[in-house]
Amino acid sequence: MQTFTQVTGLTLPLDRANVDTDAIIPKQYLKSIKRSGFGPFLFDDWRYLDAGDLDIDPATRRPNPEFVLNQPRYKGASVLLARENFGCGSSREHAVWALSDYGFRTVIAPSFADIFFNNSYKTGFLPIVLKDEEIDALFVEAQAEGYRLTVDLPEQTVRTPGGKSFRFDIDPFRKDCLVRGLDEIGLTLQQSEVIRAYEARRKQEAPWLFA
Amino acid sequence: MTTQPAGAASSSPKTLYDKLWKAHVVAEMGDGAALLYIDRHLVHEVTSPQAFDGLRLNGRKPWRLAANLAVADHNVPTTDRSQGIADPISRTQVDALDSNCDEFGITEFRMSDLRQGIVHVIGPEQGATLPGMTVVCGDSHTSTHGAFGALAFGIGTSEVEHALATQTLVQKKSRSMRVTVRGKVAPGITAKDIVLAIIGRIGTAGGNGSTIEFAGEAIAALSMEGRMTVCNMAIEAGARAGIIAVDQTTIDYVKGRPFAPKGENWDKAVIWWNTLHSDAGAKFDSEVLIEAADIKPQVTWGTSPEMVVPVDGRVPDPAKEVDATRRQGMERALQYMGLTANTPINEIRIDKVFIGSCTNSRIEDLRAAAQVVGGKRIASNVKLAMVVPGSGLVKQQAEKEGLDRVFLDAGFEWREPGCSMCLGMNADRLSPGERCASTSNRNFEGRQGQGGRTHLVSPAMAAAAAIAGHFVDIRG
Ligand code: SF4
Numbered sequence: 261m262q263t264f265t266q267v268t269g270l271t272l273p274l275d276r277a278n279v280d281t282d283a284i285i286p287k288q289y290l291k292s293i294k295r296s297g298f299g300p301f302l303f304d305d306w307r308y309l310d311a312g313d314l315d316i317d318p319a320t321r322r323p324n325p326e327f328v329l330n331q332p333r334y335k336g337a338s339v340l341l342a343r344e345n346f347g348c349g350s351s352r353e354h355a356v357w358a359l360s361d362y363g364f365r366t367v368i369a370p371s372f373a374d375i376f377f378n379n380s381y382k383t384g385f386l387p388i389v390l391k392d393e394e395i396d397a398l399f400v401e402a403q404a405e406g407y408r409l410t411v412d413l414p415e416q417t418v419r420t421p422g423g424k425s426f427r428f429d430i431d432p433f434r435k436d437c438l439v440r441g442l443d444e445i446g447l448t449l450q451q452s453e454v455i456r457a458y459e460a461r462r463k464q465e466a467p468w469l470f471a
Numbered sequence: 472m473t474t475q476p477a478g479a480a481s482s483s484p485k486t487l488y489d490k491l492w493k494a495h496v497v498a499e500m501g502d503g504a505a506l507l508y509i510d511r512h513l514v515h516e517v518t519s520p521q522a523f524d525g526l527r528l529n530g531r532k533p534w535r536l537a538a539n540l541a542v543a544d545h546n547v548p549t550t551d552r553s554q555g556i557a558d559p560i561s562r563t564q565v566d567a568l569d570s571n572c573d574e575f576g577i578t579e580f581r582m583s584d585l586r587q588g589i590v591h592v593i594g595p596e597q598g599a600t601l602p603g604m605t606v607v608c609g610d611s612h613t614s615t616h617g618a619f620g621a622l623a624f625g626i627g628t629s630e631v632e633h634a635l636a637t638q639t640l641v642q643k644k645s646r647s648m649r650v651t652v653r654g655k656v657a658p659g660i661t662a663k664d665i666v667l668a669i670i671g672r673i674g675t676a677g678g679n680g681s682t683i684e685f686a687g688e689a690i691a692a693l694s695m696e697g698r699m700t701v702c703n704m705a706i707e708a709g710a711r712a713g714i715i716a717v718d719q720t721t722i723d724y725v726k727g728r729p730f731a732p733k734g735e736n737w738d739k740a741v742i743w744w745n746t747l748h749s750d751a752g753a754k755f756d757s758e759v760l761i762e763a764a765d766i767k768p769q770v771t772w773g774t775s776p777e778m779v780v781p782v783d784g785r786v787p788d789p790a791k792e793v794d795a796t797r798r799q800g801m802e803r804a805l806q807y808m809g810l811t812a813n814t815p816i817n818e819i820r821i822d823k824v825f826i827g828s829c830t831n832s833r834i835e836d837l838r839a840a841a842q843v844v845g846g847k848r849i850a851s852n853v854k855l856a857m858v859v860p861g862s863g864l865v866k867q868q869a870e871k872e873g874l875d876r877v878f879l880d881a882g883f884e885w886r887e888p889g890c891s892m893c894l895g896m897n898a899d900r901l902s903p904g905e906r907c908a909s910t911s912n913r914n915f916e917g918r919q920g921q922g923g924r925t926h927l928v929s930p931a932m933a934a935a936a937a938i939a940g941h942f943v944d945i946r947g
Binding site: 276277278280282283286287288290291292293294295305311314315343344345348349350351352353354356371372373374375378379382383431432433444445446448449451452454455458459462465466467468469470471 | 517601603604609611637
């Protein structure tokens, strides 16, 4: 997994609440059996004026100039600023893959939907929860041209260009996995004997589960 | 996060969630996190190919084959299947599932199998979902299985791989919430109306970080089909999972199903299952109380399931919303939905009707819709009305009861099982601007087809809308 320590990046404000996973990556792209290549379809319905599909070259489509992602000033953004309940809807990890593939490394919002939040960590992508008033302040500041935030995971802070610093919480295990880029499956498999012991015990209590 | 004070845990009353959690902890990892054992893993074609690739890449094998059950449902055609899948990209994905299941030795119901259907319909139908289990699937509506007093939740593809490879997941204990629906619902009010009313009350983020236990007389009175409808939509309230206590209704439903325990194992299982309810006096992190008698037939008007009103209501007016972000959200939704504030709901005319999805495609749903349809014709402005049974077995049962004739005679299409127009990954979709009365669970922008407009309703309400051509109050 890609490691995450410190990222300083152009910040794109997406001023909508309840951004759902169908909006982040529409269903037609979920037919891909690959894990990469979703970046050009990120926010597809908002981003293009015409319909797209896996076999349509995005370069031939008409971008929606109104949509914030298409504004030249946000080209190369790697920090996404969003409103509450970001990532609600389906369990598709493709939503995180699309954000990552586009170039985002982190999304900062007042709250996230659970599954999206969990999926993020598995891909080296960092979801950050800040307080409502902090998010409001960042949305105001991010109006400035070339606004760049610094996310420091070891320190657990988001720093503004003006020097303000907001602290965020993160589970220590998840932090460790991200900072070191650990393979969670490999870690769990180190506990194989503990899992076998659980199974042996459970078989006595609930034999029907193993019939 | 809730953490049990050490020592006090054994004597204090427990929630159902506490009991399910505790029974599955393989190892504590500190800070409320644990390695949790997974009893049942359901697999479908959309969220699994990259997980199987991951296994191959790392030379790993599934930990316990018998814990997995696979089926293709999202991409399958609902029309004649003898020619296979026409769309080459859909076909590739279904083929990938078939070959992955072959390669790794996982049981799969293929497209030609009578048992094929939507993953959340077939699990319970087969008895592959049992009370007290942990059930996961790379699909958010895995919450459905919580209807059985199981701890069931959706996961992403990385976790699908983790569950396959280790039979466990690293999980953090969620908060607990209880939604009590007190008293009896009025005649004609269904599980769908109950859950939409709950979401209308607590909002789509109301359950974030929580496992919701649905309780109260109105919930206990529901059939298993109804309970599945309620738990199915727990995810639309933002919950990690929804659960309902085990009772005789649960046990009667499970008995005799192909994967259910038999003989001595059955007796043993029932003893444990009968303990799967929250103890009297158990503490929840939050409680919500809803009066069943207040619930009316529900219709969503916007692009989020919380944007819902009773059928005798009107499209709300954003001008009356004080919160700016919410107001903008409402305005955007009205624009997308092509609706004007204050329009009476029963004046909204529809183009299509979809009866199906893991929320409402079980036999009871089809019976309820057929009862409304019986002997009538769909309205002339309805371009397409389709019924998509949740599984081959549901379809077979419905045909045995003659429900297919009722629908066909009324002008509905009677299709093969699958997810279909719930999300339109196959050929069943809305065209831009088309308005649909749908029994599915999500009314997000573009969900049923780019530019499509979805109104979520119960099966009886969808059927009534098909006949009238617009929403109607089925109580009238
Ligand atoms: S029916 Fe709809 S919600 Fe249910 S699993 Fe299929 S696509 Fe998902």
